[in-house]
Amino acid sequence: MGRVGIAIATGAMLIGVLGGCGGGAATAPGSSPAGASAAPGRAPAPAPPTVHTISVKVRGGKASGDTGRVTVPLGTPVVISVSSDVADEIHVHGYDRMVKVPTGSTGSVAFTANKPGTFDVELENAKLALLQLQVG
Ligand SMILES: [Cu+2]
The missing domain is CATH 1.20.5 (Single alpha-helices involved in coiled-coils or other helix-helix interfaces)
Incomplete structure (x- = not known):
């Protein structure tokens, strides 16, 4: 048992x-x-996306450099640098980024262009259109 x-x-x-x-x-x-x-x-690793740098210079209320329409593929890391002779703010519409530019200096906005469309980039106080960022 x-x-x-x-x-x-x-x-x-x-x-x-x-x-x-x-x-x-x-x-x-x-x-x-x-x-x-x-x-x-x-498996070839996808190359890390290269940063797309956009540079604009503002003197006497006029923008020069990478103005007009700038096209980047969706997902691109973007840096927008603006040098200005007067203090102002860079405004990236659509992405709602605002970055101050001190007098006679340069301000930079860094973000990933992960939203498709066309967006105005403006020097806010001067109401000066710098460029249009086209994503997609
Ligand atoms: Cu604006």
Whole structure:
């Protein structure tokens, strides 16, 4: 009576142990190091997006440089630098970015162009249109 009880209990434990580790986990760890080292060469990693720098100079109320329409692909990191002879603010419409430009200095707005469309970039107080950023 006693022995039979122990045997059944032992069998149940073995089944439990085998069921716990037999789920196919044994094959995965051995193959992964080789696969990991091969991956970078096999899949050409997408090049990190290069920052698109837009530079505008404002003197005597007139903008020069990268004015007009500037087109960038969706997802491009963009830096808009504006140098101005008077203190003002750069306003990137649509992205709602405002950055101050001190007198005779340069202000920079950095953001990712992740919203498609055409957006005005303005020197806010002078109400001077600097450029239109076209994304997409
Ligand atoms: Cu504005």
